[in-house]
Amino acid sequence: MITRCVPVHGPSQVGQARVAARTAARGAGLTEHQVQQVALAATELATNLLRHATEGAVLARHDGERVEVIAVDRGPGLTSASDSMRDGYSTGGTLGTGLGAVRRAAATFDLYSRPGVGTAVLARWPALPPARNPWAWGVEVAAPGEEVCGDAYAVLRADDRLTLVVSDGLGHGPEASVVSKQVVEVARAHAADRPRDLLGALHRALAGGRGAAVAVAQLDVAAATLRYAGMGNISGRLVDRDTGDQQALLSVPGIVGMPAARSRFGETVRPWPPDGQLLMHSDGLTQRWRLADWPGIEDHDPVLVAAWVLWHTWRRRDDACLAVLASTMP
Ligand SMILES: [Mn+2]
Incomplete structure (x- = not known):
C-alpha cells in the first residue's frame, strides 16, 4: 500500500490532497471518470477540513487495485452524522458540506465522528469483493x-x-x-x-x-x-x-x-x-x-x-x- 498523508493547514494543501488522490487513483488503474470522482472527493474532504477541523489530514493510498481517500481530524466532530450527509447541510462547527457528494461518488463510504473528539471519513473505489472474511x-x-x-x-x-x-x-x-x-x-x-x-x-x-x-x-x-x-x-x-x-x-x-x-x-x-x-x-x-x-x-x-x-x-x-x-x- 502506497500512502500519501497531506496535513491540511491551508488552501494549498487542498490542491495537494487532490493531486495525491488523483495519483493514487491512477495507480489503482481506475478509469479516467473514476479518477476525476476520486480527485473531487479528496477536494471536498480537504475543503471541509480546512473550513472546520483541527489537525486534519487527507490520506490517499492505493494497492494497485483499489484507492482509498481518508480524512481524519481531531475535532470538533459532527453534531449529527446523518444530517451532515445532506448536501449543503452545515451548521457552525460541523463538517457537513460536501459529504453527501463524496458518499454518492464512492463505492464504499464510511464515517465515524465523536463530538469534541474528531471525525474520520473513508471513501473507497472500487468496493472490496465480498466474502473476504476474516x-x-x-x-x-x-x-x-x-x-x-x-x-x-x-x-x-x-x-x-x-x-x-x-x-x-x-x-x-x-x-x-x-x-x-x-x-x-x-x-x-x-x-x-x-x-x-x-x-x-x-x-x-x-x-x-x-x-x-x-x-x-x-x-x-x-x-x-x-x-x-x-x-x-x-x-x-x-x-x-x-x-x-x-x-x-x-x-x-x-x-x-x-x-x-x-x-x-x-x-x-x-x-x-x-x-x-x-x-x-x-x-x-x-x-x-x-x-x-x-x-x-x-x-x-x-x-x-x-x-x-x-x-x-x-x-x-x-x-x-x-x-x-x-x-x-x-
Ligand atoms: Mn518506531
Missing part, C-alpha cells in the same frame, strides 16, 4: 518531514489461516523503510509458517542490517485460535467486540536481526472470540488508549478504525503503523 488491513504514515514510512504491515493468506505482520524498521525514513520492505518480502515467502517460525526466518534474514521490531499474528479460522509472536516494541491487543473485553498480547524484548537477540521464539495462543478484532501498532503510537474510548468505532470498516486510532494516538515524531484483523467485515 480480513486484515492497516494504515501507515511517515514521520513528519519524511517521504517514506519505516513501518509496514503485511497480510498473508494460506489455507484457512490469515496472518498479519507489523514491522517497525529501526529509526525512520528510507533506511528503516528498506528493512520493513524486507520483512514484508520474507513474510510473503513464509505465509504458511507459524508465527514463531516466521519470526525466526525474519531474524536470520535481517542479520547484518539495522533490524526491526516485528510482531506476527495468525488467525486459524477453523480452530478459532490466534497465535502471536513478537520481538520489540509492537503492541498487540485482542478485542472481543461482544463484551468489549481487551487483552494485551506481549512481545519479548529485543531487535529482530540483532546478534544478541534470541533466535528461537515463543508463541502465545489465545482463543479467538466469535466477533474478535486484533489491533497491532508500532511505537509511533502511544499505548494509552482503549477502543472503548470511542463507542461504536469497532463496528466500522477496519480501515476507518485503523485511521481513527492512528490519528488519535500518533505521537507525531516517528513513523506510525496500525493494522487491524477482524473476523467479519462490519
Whole structure:
C-alpha cells in the first residue's frame, strides 16, 4: 500500500490532497471518470477540513487495485452524522458540506465522528469483493518531514489461516523503510509458517542490517485460535467486540536481526472470540488508549478504525503503523 498523508493547514494543501488522490487513483488503474470522482472527493474532504477541523489530514493510498481517500481530524466532530450527509447541510462547527457528494461518488463510504473528539471519513473505489472474511488491513504514515514510512504491515493468506505482520524498521525514513520492505518480502515467502517460525526466518534474514521490531499474528479460522509472536516494541491487543473485553498480547524484548537477540521464539495462543478484532501498532503510537474510548468505532470498516486510532494516538515524531484483523467485515 502506497500512502500519501497531506496535513491540511491551508488552501494549498487542498490542491495537494487532490493531486495525491488523483495519483493514487491512477495507480489503482481506475478509469479516467473514476479518477476525476476520486480527485473531487479528496477536494471536498480537504475543503471541509480546512473550513472546520483541527489537525486534519487527507490520506490517499492505493494497492494497485483499489484507492482509498481518508480524512481524519481531531475535532470538533459532527453534531449529527446523518444530517451532515445532506448536501449543503452545515451548521457552525460541523463538517457537513460536501459529504453527501463524496458518499454518492464512492463505492464504499464510511464515517465515524465523536463530538469534541474528531471525525474520520473513508471513501473507497472500487468496493472490496465480498466474502473476504476474516480480513486484515492497516494504515501507515511517515514521520513528519519524511517521504517514506519505516513501518509496514503485511497480510498473508494460506489455507484457512490469515496472518498479519507489523514491522517497525529501526529509526525512520528510507533506511528503516528498506528493512520493513524486507520483512514484508520474507513474510510473503513464509505465509504458511507459524508465527514463531516466521519470526525466526525474519531474524536470520535481517542479520547484518539495522533490524526491526516485528510482531506476527495468525488467525486459524477453523480452530478459532490466534497465535502471536513478537520481538520489540509492537503492541498487540485482542478485542472481543461482544463484551468489549481487551487483552494485551506481549512481545519479548529485543531487535529482530540483532546478534544478541534470541533466535528461537515463543508463541502465545489465545482463543479467538466469535466477533474478535486484533489491533497491532508500532511505537509511533502511544499505548494509552482503549477502543472503548470511542463507542461504536469497532463496528466500522477496519480501515476507518485503523485511521481513527492512528490519528488519535500518533505521537507525531516517528513513523506510525496500525493494522487491524477482524473476523467479519462490519
Ligand atoms: Mn518506531
